[in-house]
Amino acid sequence: MRLQNKVAVITGGSSGIGLATAQRFVAEGAFVYVFARRQEELDKVSKLFGSNVATVQGDVKNLADLDRLYGKVASDGKKVDIVVANSGFVDSVKLSDVTVETFDRNFETNARGVLFTVQKALPLMRDGGAIVMTSTIAALRGFPGRSAYAASKTALRSYARTWAAELKDRRIRVNAITPGPTDTPLIDAQVSSKAEADQARAKHAANIPLGRMAQPEEIASAILFLSSDDGSFVNATELLVDGGMCSI
């Protein structure tokens, strides 16, 4: 029970990596606030975790929604120990085809959304807390079509350094988690058929030294490490969880 009596906020906690993290956090004793846009997915989360979870519907692009999220935490009389800023948007647009709209779509969710998710949590955060942001190996390696996505996620590594410096008097640790290809609905969202999704999964698996994609639970374990006392001296850095893909 590594998170006994802890309160966590997880954006994008209704699917994939965020959902697996919420599940693990609840199993480790935490009370979890899950924030995402689709109410029907949030309803499933409520059914799954019962009284150990509260859901708030909203969009990280919308500052008023984030105010509502933390307003709910405050009105429940709770403080926040852990923020997992995990909501993300990905698309594949070659440099020659990037438009202001496609550029902004990535930065609004991945870079701006994470900044305000964390900024607005700070008044409610306990000293000694932990912040984890979900980056991607696309921020470390060159992949065609990822101009805006990769650049927007690269901001998170920078945030970890800056915010760890700003929050050091409060002993709040700030880290990024950097997953390799992980088997979540995000893979399906980037293609238009099941056949294409199967192809994408096989291609990812072939590029990873371990010969398979990560399961969301494996990324959740690493997020738990960074969020709990197990990672008590890990600060201002990123943890690569990629099956060796960036190194071999």
Ligand SMILES: NC(=O)c1ccc[n+]([C@@H]2O[C@H](COP(=O)([O-])OP(=O)(O)OC[C@H]3O[C@@H](n4cnc5c(N)ncnc54)[C@H](OP(=O)(O)O)[C@@H]3O)[C@@H](O)[C@H]2O)c1
């Ligand atoms: N899967 C991978 O291979 C992989 C690899 C590296 C990094 N990542 C990163 O991991 C994170 C989680 O991805 P995933 O693979 O778990 O994807 P996923 O299964 O599609 O989950 C994404 C979650 O984020 C929520 N979300 C998306 N946009 C949002 C917004 N604007 N405001 C609030 N919530 C939002 C989604 O719910 P709603 O749609 O209902 O809002 C959902 O709960 C992302 O940041 C992604 O970039 C994924």
